[in-house]
Amino acid sequence: MKKFGKNIKLFLIDGDVNGRWICELSNWTGKAYKIPRNLVKECADREELQKSGVYFLFGMQEDGKPLIYIGESEVIYTRLLQHLTTKDYWNECIVFISKDEYLNKAHIKYLEHRFYSSAKEANRYVIKNDTVPTKSNVSEGEEAELEEFIYNAKILIGTLGHKAFEPVARTIDTKETLFYFERKKGERGKGVGIPTSEGFVLFKGAFVAPDLLGSANQWVEDLRNKHKDKIKNNITTEDILFSSPSAASAFLCGGSSNGLVEWKTADGIELKQMQG
Structure with missing residues (x-):
C-alpha cells in the first residue's frame, strides 16, 4: 500500500514553544489545541473551545511512567476548568474539535471509547480513567467518518509528542529483517x-x-x-x-x-x- 505524505500546520498562539499550540492537518476538518495546564484559563476567549470534542490530559508518575486521561465534553473549556480543581496529576492537555461543528454527543462518546481502547491496547501510558467509556451507537457512514477522525488525530497526537496510541511493536512487514x-x-x-x-x-x-x-x-x-x-x-x-x-x-x-x-x-x- 502506497504511503502519502502529510502536511501539518502549527501555530504558536503565544509565540512561545512552551505556550499554546494549534495544530491542523491538510484537507481535514479536525483541529487540535495543545494547552499547558497553567494556560488553560487563558483560553476563556477561544470560542472554538466552547464546542464539543474529545480531550486528553497528560502527566507523569513519580516513577517516570507517563499518564493519560481520556475524556469528552459538549463544552470543552468548562470541562478543563473542572479538571484544574479535581485532577492534579496532569500538566498538559490536547483537545480535538471539528471546524465544521460535525461532532455531536454520540460522536464524542464513540471517539472517547475508541481512544480509550487504543490506549489500552498500546499499553504505553497509565490510563487514569476510573471506568471504561461507553461506546455509543452510530450509523455505518458516521462510523467511517469517525474512524478517519481517529486516524488523523493519532497522527497529530504523535506529532505533538505523545505516542499513547502507537503499539511498541508495529505490525512487522513480512520482508522485514528480525x-x-x-x-x-x-x-x-x-x-x-x-x-x-x-x-x-x-x-x-x-x-x-x-x-x-x-x-x-x-x-x-x-x-x-x-x-x-x-x-x-x-x-x-x-x-x-x-x-x-x-x-x-x-x-x-x-x-x-x-x-x-x-x-x-x-x-x-x-x-x-x-x-x-
Whole structure:
C-alpha cells in the first residue's frame, strides 16, 4: 500500500514553544489545541473551545511512567476548568474539535471509547480513567467518518509528542529483517527483536537469564527492576521497548553486552553489519 505524505500546520498562539499550540492537518476538518495546564484559563476567549470534542490530559508518575486521561465534553473549556480543581496529576492537555461543528454527543462518546481502547491496547501510558467509556451507537457512514477522525488525530497526537496510541511493536512487514539473541545456547538469555525509530523492541516470549552476572552494572539491575512486571517464570509477557540494542541484550543476559554484535539475523549477520 502506497504511503502519502502529510502536511501539518502549527501555530504558536503565544509565540512561545512552551505556550499554546494549534495544530491542523491538510484537507481535514479536525483541529487540535495543545494547552499547558497553567494556560488553560487563558483560553476563556477561544470560542472554538466552547464546542464539543474529545480531550486528553497528560502527566507523569513519580516513577517516570507517563499518564493519560481520556475524556469528552459538549463544552470543552468548562470541562478543563473542572479538571484544574479535581485532577492534579496532569500538566498538559490536547483537545480535538471539528471546524465544521460535525461532532455531536454520540460522536464524542464513540471517539472517547475508541481512544480509550487504543490506549489500552498500546499499553504505553497509565490510563487514569476510573471506568471504561461507553461506546455509543452510530450509523455505518458516521462510523467511517469517525474512524478517519481517529486516524488523523493519532497522527497529530504523535506529532505533538505523545505516542499513547502507537503499539511498541508495529505490525512487522513480512520482508522485514528480525534479529536474534542467544548466549550460551540460551542459558543466559534468548530472544527476538527489531530496531525501530525509538530504539529496539524485544518481542514477548523471550527468555531472561534468572540471575545477574557478577560484572553487571547498576543500570542492568535497574533495567530488570523497571520491567520485572513484564516477566513471568523468566519469560517476557509483552513486547518491551529499550533505548538501544545493547540495553535489550543486557536485559536478557543480566550483564554487559554489545547489542550491535550480539543481535544477529537468522543468517548470522550482525546488526552493525546490517546497519553499516
